[in-house]
Amino acid sequence: MAEAYLPRLKSSGLLHDAEKEAAxxxxxxxxxxxxxxxxxxQPAQDLRQAxxxxxxxxxxxxxxxxxxxxxxxxxxxxxxxxxxxxxxxPDKTEAAAKLLAGDxxxxxxxxxxxxxxALARVQASKQAWSSMNTDTRDGVGDGxxxxxxxxDDLAExxxxxxxxxxxxxxxxxxxxxxxxxxxxxxxxxxxxxxWYGAIKAVAEQKGQEAMTQARWHDALQAYRGLSDxxxxxxxxxxxxxxxxxxxxxxVLYGNGGEPVGGEPPEEKxxxxxxxxxxxxxxxxxxxxxxxxxxxxxxxxxxxxxxxLDGLQVLAETPQAARAxxxxxxxxxxxxxxxxxxxxxxxxxxxxxVDQIHLRTALDSLLWASERTxxxxxxxxxxxxxxxxxxxxxxxxxxxxxHDAQDFxxxxxxxxxxxxxxxxxxxxxxxxxxxxxxxxPAFRAGIKTGDTIVAVDGxxxxxxxxxxxxxxxxxxxGSKVVLSIQNPGMAKPKDYAITRDEIRIKTVKGWRxxxxxxxxxxxxxxxxxxxxxxxxxxxxxxxxxDQALSDLAKQGARSLVLDLRFNPGGLLQSAxxxxxxxxxxxxxxxxxVRQATVAEFEAHPDGQYLDGDIAVLVNQVSASAAEIxxxxxxxxxxxxxxxxxxxxxxxVQHVITIKDKKAYLxxxxxxxxxxxxxxLHRENGSKSWGVDPDVKIQLTPRQTRRWLDLQRKTDLxxxxxxxxxxxxxxxxFQADVQLNTAVVLLRVMQLNQVKAAA
Numbered sequence: 001m002a003e004a005y006l007p008r009l010k011s012s013g014l015l016h017d018a019e020k021e022a023a024x025x026x027x028x029x030x031x032x033x034x035x036x037x038x039x040x041x042q043p044a045q046d047l048r049q050a051x052x053x054x055x056x057x058x059x060x061x062x063x064x065x066x067x068x069x070x071x072x073x074x075x076x077x078x079x080x081x082x083x084x085x086x087x088x089x090p091d092k093t094e095a096a097a098k099l100l101a102g103d104x105x106x107x108x109x110x111x112x113x114x115x116x117x118a119l120a121r122v123q124a125s126k127q128a129w130s131s132m133n134t135d136t137r138d139g140v141g142d143g144x145x146x147x148x149x150x151x152d153d154l155a156e157x158x159x160x161x162x163x164x165x166x167x168x169x170x171x172x173x174x175x176x177x178x179x180x181x182x183x184x185x186x187x188x189x190x191x192x193x194x195w196y197g198a199i200k201a202v203a204e205q206k207g208q209e210a211m212t213q214a215r216w217h218d219a220l221q222a223y224r225g226l227s228d229x230x231x232x233x234x235x236x237x238x239x240x241x242x243x244x245x246x247x248x249x250x251v252l253y254g255n256g257g258e259p260v261g262g263e264p265p266e267e268k269x270x271x272x273x274x275x276x277x278x279x280x281x282x283x284x285x286x287x288x289x290x291x292x293x294x295x296x297x298x299x300x301x302x303x304x305x306x307x308l309d310g311l312q313v314l315a316e317t318p319q320a321a322r323a324x325x326x327x328x329x330x331x332x333x334x335x336x337x338x339x340x341x342x343x344x345x346x347x348x349x350x351x352x353v354d355q356i357h358l359r360t361a362l363d364s365l366l367w368a369s370e371r372t373x374x375x376x377x378x379x380x381x382x383x384x385x386x387x388x389x390x391x392x393x394x395x396x397x398x399x400x401x402h403d404a405q406d407f408x409x410x411x412x413x414x415x416x417x418x419x420x421x422x423x424x425x426x427x428x429x430x431x432x433x434x435x436x437x438x439x440p441a442f443r444a445g446i447k448t449g450d451t452i453v454a455v456d457g458x459x460x461x462x463x464x465x466x467x468x469x470x471x472x473x474x475x476x477g478s479k480v481v482l483s484i485q486n487p488g489m490a491k492p493k494d495y496a497i498t499r500d501e502i503r504i505k506t507v508k509g510w511r512x513x514x515x516x517x518x519x520x521x522x523x524x525x526x527x528x529x530x531x532x533x534x535x536x537x538x539x540x541x542x543x544x545d546q547a548l549s550d551l552a553k554q555g556a557r558s559l560v561l562d563l564r565f566n567p568g569g570l571l572q573s574a575x576x577x578x579x580x581x582x583x584x585x586x587x588x589x590x591x592v593r594q595a596t597v598a599e600f601e602a603h604p605d606g607q608y609l610d611g612d613i614a615v616l617v618n619q620v621s622a623s624a625a626e627i628x629x630x631x632x633x634x635x636x637x638x639x640x641x642x643x644x645x646x647x648x649x650x651v652q653h654v655i656t657i658k659d660k661k662a663y664l665x666x667x668x669x670x671x672x673x674x675x676x677x678x679l680h681r682e683n684g685s686k687s688w689g690v691d692p693d694v695k696i697q698l699t700p701r702q703t704r705r706w707l708d709l710q711r712k713t714d715l716x717x718x719x720x721x722x723x724x725x726x727x728x729x730x731x732f733q734a735d736v737q738l739n740t741a742v743v744l745l746r747v748m749q750l751n752q753v754k755a756a757a
Contacts, residue, residue: 050096061085067144076134125150174225216246245313254319277401278378301353310387326373339368399663417473430460434715437516448717454483507543532562536569536624548607558745568623580606590669613638614741622646634674647688649679706735
């Protein structure tokens, strides 16, 4: 697949820039700029502004996705707006092309060709919008699919044009190299391709320049991309960690005492708020817990050096001086950096570093800061701990007091609210994507597409969605008033809804029913069932039991178990789910510091022990989803279809710190499949997760296509049965992985019939 992508990549002109830059590198001098320049008298800036003009016009139109929840009246307004915006693009595109009218270089020819193709796609998009019938909801729904396809084609072409005039083509080239690597067929080695190496060389240079010039976001983009291209490179990984720490410092402290992280004015959260109630002893307790309970033997020397690196990054981020004026003094800053250096040398020279050395180093730097730059002690404490934990693994982390309560809510697996999925465009009112079955909102009559203009009297168009979610959720038994305004209503209607516990249904079928239940039969003729598990929670086991019971009553002979995009969840839920399909044998084992601490066995009373199974997985299937798919694969109970899974095979324990003021989430064990394979992906490892028996890799566009259709067919809404059947047929056709799984199960049934004959 990579080969098919390369001609487009090369036609962009980025490869020419990258290859030329690598070839023209002067010995001991600076590299030439990577500015993408057209060959001709017109400056690149003029062309860039011309391209920006028609990209801006395109940005003013509505996309097809926004039609899904639109009423006929709203769709008519969006249609008029889109046609108007599309009418502006041809003149602006031709104006851009005229700037290169006398340019006969490869660059000029490629630009003019892309501009011509873009104009053709503008006409196709305009035709799709013009032909949409906005008199009825069905007409809008039918037209939305055509509009979405035409808009996707146009957006892709405009993105290519924008790429040609990018002021930072190395960033685009790096992203396209990552995509080419992802789409490369098995065994394809891109490192031998000249363009691939040239893009890496340019990204390395740009990353180093960005670090030198304190452009931390650019540095992060460079090293994140390089790490994706070469995940085994320790050099890239170390530089990525450093860049990530600089960005953290920039975001958290770079605005001085102003709100951090781009939060809305009404939140006004500063770094002082985020670090409130932090105590030094919290980190000292965490160090002891790490020493005693981490999954592998702890390299205290490595952790200590990482913590010191975190403080050095703080001192060497110029923007941090906005919050800590002591860093603005070169003399004081250097004294503090020298103190860090002394502690680093002490740890490096000691062959028996233990947890005491880490606590002593932290104390020493707290005093050094007080003598020199006077950075608040809670900042020194947090930055030392964050860098130290980052050296362990991506899943071990401190939960500081400011976030402790939200963390507990997330880990409880339940929340109190009204039971709606919502969406919001900037400056517009809140919209209901779908009510959840058997929830207060569902029982109150809230429907898909309803517009919530106010929550407890506060307008929703002026608030962000995070704020609105916090307003709608609350204590069990309390009430919230949602004001619903839709076309045809003289004024908003207030719904006073009592909040209740919302249990998310994690088990879904093929066809949603108006009553909130699912039809689990995807292929009635061959009696093939379909069960999708979105996450493993306390309720998953009961729901999967009900789904399998329904399929048994319908005489299901085969089953598709869809675990794609499943991030995992509870171990007990995963083992109980796998147990439904296996009579005996180990399902998974957990080990800590190479010692087996638990093995989970199957029992002979599962609901689905004989029929064929195809399990769908992808690169996002993780943790508990990998336990289920791995157990079924190793026990030769199922055929695995899709892509290799994520490789998150670790167990995190939540350890209470300082009277429940803070928590340490610590990786304490690893999961091992029945074959003995470690699920977890460690740095430098060549094997991890669950490999598919039938590998089918999808492009991002293919994935988006079937996910868009699935989102639509999942909604609880009043739809004609024939229309829903048509949408499901389109979804099935677009989902190549699911389509393949069903075909495989049909073939397996046919082989069984032949064998019986």
